[in-house]
Amino acid sequence: MAAIKPLVMDPDRPAWEQQPGERDEAWDQFRTYRDLGRARRSLPEAAKALGLSYGHTKTLASARRWVQRATAYYRWLDEIAEAEWVEARKKAMADDAKLLRIVIGAAAQRLATVDPAKLTVTEATRLMDLGLRHRRALFGNPTDVIAITGPQGDALTVQLQDFEQLPEEQRAVKLKELAASAARRAHALAEADEESDDA
Numbered sequence: 001m002a003a004i005k006p007l008v009m010d011p012d013r014p015a016w017e018q019q020p021g022e023r024d025e026a027w028d029q030f031r032t033y034r035d036l037g038r039a040r041r042s043l044p045e046a047a048k049a050l051g052l053s054y055g056h057t058k059t060l061a062s063a064r065r066w067v068q069r070a071t072a073y074y075r076w077l078d079e080i081a082e083a084e085w086v087e088a089r090k091k092a093m094a095d096d097a098k099l100l101r102i103v104i105g106a107a108a109q110r111l112a113t114v115d116p117a118k119l120t121v122t123e124a125t126r127l128m129d130l131g132l133r134h135r136r137a138l139f140g141n142p143t144d145v146i147a148i149t150g151p152q153g154d155a156l157t158v159q160l161q162d163f164e165q166l167p168e169e170q171r172a173v174k175l176k177e178l179a180a181s182a183a184r185r186a187h188a189l190a191e192a193d194e195e196s197d198d199a
Helices: 024-034 043-050 054-063 066-111 121-139 155-165 168-198
Strands: none
Touching: 024 043, 024 054, 024 066, 043 054, 054 066, 066 121
């Protein structure tokens, strides 16, 4: 049997594609090895699939750089999958942002009708915590927390304790201010979203 001539790779052509001067039979043998997949790909499995001896298959693989070419091929597939995942994640984040705008707008409208005398500290805490957690998760790093604490606890607790001490009329004013602020932000976000959709 004649010696197998080493394959000369074209630097301008992807390694997993048929190379200049590579006969169709040799190309088909490489593709059989390559397409066994990550889990099954091995020279013994390729030898079985090709109906060749292991020794001859090993010689072919070495001369024609099967391992190097298959590795480059699967690296290329990984890059494609990564790019698709990044795009899918960006779309999911944009969809989440739109949904958040809708929820914030609805919550702001509902908040304007809340009777402050019936709002407990626990309910107010839950509402604020839920909104802030979702906002941080969507627009910032949820592990980056900057807070000013006071002698009576964290900033949120101090604010809620102060809120609870206000007369009912002042609590109503504070809640309306909060609702108006939330409505303004929701409106600004909606306008920004419409502008990005028009672009």
